Amino acid sequence: MPARNLEKWNKPPAGLKPGEWVDSRIYSDQDLFEEELTKIWKKTWIPVCHESELPEPYDFRTMSIAREPVIVVRGPDKQVRAFLNVCPHRANTIELRPSGSFKEGTASGNPKHMTCMFHAWQFDMKGNCVFISREKEGYQDRLCPQDVGLRRLRCEVHFGGFVWVCLDDKMDKSVAQWGAGCFEALQKPLDAEPLEVFHYHKAIIPCNYKLWHDTNCEFYHDYLHYHNRITGFNDAYFARKNTGFPNGHVVVGSFEVQYDQYKGFESRKEVSFPHLPPNHWYMIDMFPGMNFNLRGSALRCDIMTPLSPDKVMIEFRGLGLKSDDPETRQARIEHHNTIWGPFGRNLHEDLLAVTGQGAAMHPDADRRRILHGRHENETIHDEIGMRHFYDEWGKWMDRSPSNPDLKYGEGHNYMAVNP
Amino acid sequence: MSTDTAAAIRDLIYKATLCLDDLDWQGWLDLCDEDFQYAIKAYSPEIRKDMCYLNGSREDLANMTEMLPKHNTDHSPLSRHTVVYEVGVDESSGTAQAVSAFTVHQTQLDGTNSHVDAGESRLFLVGKYYDKFRIDGDAVKFVERTVRLNTRRLDKGSHWPI
Numbered sequence: 001m002p003a004r005n006l007e008k009w010n011k012p013p014a015g016l017k018p019g020e021w022v023d024s025r026i027y028s029d030q031d032l033f034e035e036e037l038t039k040i041w042k043k044t045w046i047p048v049c050h051e052s053e054l055p056e057p058y059d060f061r062t063m064s065i066a067r068e069p070v071i072v073v074r075g076p077d078k079q080v081r082a083f084l085n086v087c088p089h090r091a092n093t094i095e096l097r098p099s100g101s102f103k104e105g106t107a108s109g110n111p112k113h114m115t116c117m118f119h120a121w122q123f124d125m126k127g128n129c130v131f132i133s134r135e136k137e138g139y140q141d142r143l144c145p146q147d148v149g150l151r152r153l154r155c156e157v158h159f160g161g162f163v164w165v166c167l168d169d170k171m172d173k174s175v176a177q178w179g180a181g182c183f184e185a186l187q188k189p190l191d192a193e194p195l196e197v198f199h200y201h202k203a204i205i206p207c208n209y210k211l212w213h214d215t216n217c218e219f220y221h222d223y224l225h226y227h228n229r230i231t232g233f234n235d236a237y238f239a240r241k242n243t244g245f246p247n248g249h250v251v252v253g254s255f256e257v258q259y260d261q262y263k264g265f266e267s268r269k270e271v272s273f274p275h276l277p278p279n280h281w282y283m284i285d286m287f288p289g290m291n292f293n294l295r296g297s298a299l300r301c302d303i304m305t306p307l308s309p310d311k312v313m314i315e316f317r318g319l320g321l322k323s324d325d326p327e328t329r330q331a332r333i334e335h336h337n338t339i340w341g342p343f344g345r346n347l348h349e350d351l352l353a354v355t356g357q358g359a360a361m362h363p364d365a366d367r368r369r370i371l372h373g374r375h376e377n378e379t380i381h382d383e384i385g386m387r388h389f390y391d392e393w394g395k396w397m398d399r400s401p402s403n404p405d406l407k408y409g410e411g412h413n414y415m416a417v418n419p
Numbered sequence: 420m421s422t423d424t425a426a427a428i429r430d431l432i433y434k435a436t437l438c439l440d441d442l443d444w445q446g447w448l449d450l451c452d453e454d455f456q457y458a459i460k461a462y463s464p465e466i467r468k469d470m471c472y473l474n475g476s477r478e479d480l481a482n483m484t485e486m487l488p489k490h491n492t493d494h495s496p497l498s499r500h501t502v503v504y505e506v507g508v509d510e511s512s513g514t515a516q517a518v519s520a521f522t523v524h525q526t527q528l529d530g531t532n533s534h535v536d537a538g539e540s541r542l543f544l545v546g547k548y549y550d551k552f553r554i555d556g557d558a559v560k561f562v563e564r565t566v567r568l569n570t571r572r573l574d575k576g577s578h579w580p581i
Contacts, residue, residue, distance in 0.1 A: 227489035264482030342576030
């Protein structure tokens with residue numbers, strides 16, 4: 001079979017149905033990217049950190065969603081709240097540190113207050129403005145502190161203690177409703193007792209964020225990790241189901257991993273999570289780009305922050321049980337990092353692959369067709385997870401993923417053609 | 420402190436650097452005693468915790484490096500620039516310890532767009548080695564290496580010991 005000329009290259013494979021591919025412009029177009037931030041990332045629930053990262057009253061964490069600076073604080077009432085991390089005075093970023101505590105005063109402000117270092121405006125843990133420097137001298141009676149409080153953001157602690165934030169006040173769903181049942185498979189293991197983060201690192205990868213989500217959604221890339229995944233290549237592995245849930249989420253069913261089949265590894269049966277059979281492996285991929293991966297003894301969570309069409313920051317967290325004794329915690333850390341750490345067996349390979357995709361689909365690259373057309377009874381190598389995701393993407397964007405020039409209803413969307 | 424022993428420890432650290440740069444894993448492990456322990460650690464100001472990114476015994480490292488040819492990997496060479504800052508020798512117990520600073524540069528080969536990027540050197544990691552040694556007569560061997568990274572944005576990461 002000869003390689004194809006340009007005309008043939010530009011035609012979809014004859015045997016695939018419409019909707020079983022996407023147009024590469026959805027991974028590279030600057031305008032589409034800006035539209036995604038506005039229509040998706042500013043409208044949906046995003047997990048931003050874990051509550052164990054701010055265990056004490058007055059602890060805080062900072063982050064961003066769709067370029068908007070966000071701060072999460074724990075109040076003296078132990079409630080976790082989220083605010084825009086922007087001073088109402090002159091729009092300075094209020095807190096620049098990644099994390100810390102407001103218990104102690106800062107160079108410009110008092111203890112137990114969030115203080116903008118620029119002009120020393122201060123806010124309490126509920127976002128109320130409680131101090132304006134030289135207020136009367138400058139504003140006389142024209143400005144009320146209650147008119148210059150912080151911008152409060154929707155915030156919930158849910159699903160194993162993750163802190164979820166939504167920039168859209170009009171979001172009509174709670175986090176549980178947004179999850180639409182996709183958490184159920186892991187609800188008992190992750191909600192049985194408090195969890196704690198033990199691992200954090202970040203990667204900035206030159207590729208579109210959806211390419212990383214695709215990789216988390218499909219297991220056909222087992223061949224990328226062939227000698228590692230050999231541990232799992234058995235009938236039970238190939239029978240794992242990919243199940244789509246409303247709102248674009250996908251759950252990958254479990255099976256028992258034979259860790260001792262990989263040279264240098266031992267069985268991980270001794271350490272698990274409550275209600276999770278030893279060595280089992282569940283995965284939840286949530287729209288628009290979060291991944292919860294419970295593999296035996298450790299929970300991994302990927303949170304993406306899209307930076308540009310061809311750049312994404314991925315924050316990797318590893319979690320165990322807060323009640324872990326030192327020996328158990330050490331085992332979880334080792335199990336997590338031998339696979340998923342920055343020097344582990346799998347993560348480096350996954351990131352290498354999406355970097356290669358990013359190089360081939362940079363913003364100025366020719367339009368390409370990306371296939372999502374494998375059907376294997378909705379099991380592990382079936383690409384239904386990606387088809388499910390892109391159908392949801394099409395609805396939020398009102399564009400066809402196969403041809404983003406067309407509206408969702410006009411395009412050949414897989415779920416529309418094959419409901 | 421024995422000047423000769425301190426000099427031998429410095430030489431050993433630099434020899435380890437050369438072995439690691441050359442991907443000579445066996446040569447590197449030969450510098451380590453049977454009970455050698457290795458770890459890559461970092462403190463995260465994000466989660467305010469000390470973290471361990473990788474740890475293992477000499478056997479774990481031998482298994483890991485033996486499996487490397489069976490993994491896809493970024494083959495861009497790493498160049499370690501090591502400077503030994505401090506060596507302490509305890510003649511009575513036959514032990515020693517050292518602190519060295521390192522930077523690691525990565526010269527791009529096949530990890531990104533090789534047509535454009537190959538040949539470019541980028542700063543990859545910054546940190547310190549905290550090493551412990553056993554002294555047996557004229558022989559000195561590593562018994563522990565803790566790599567403490569300042570760098571926590573690790574992008575693609577690596578399959579290779581640092």
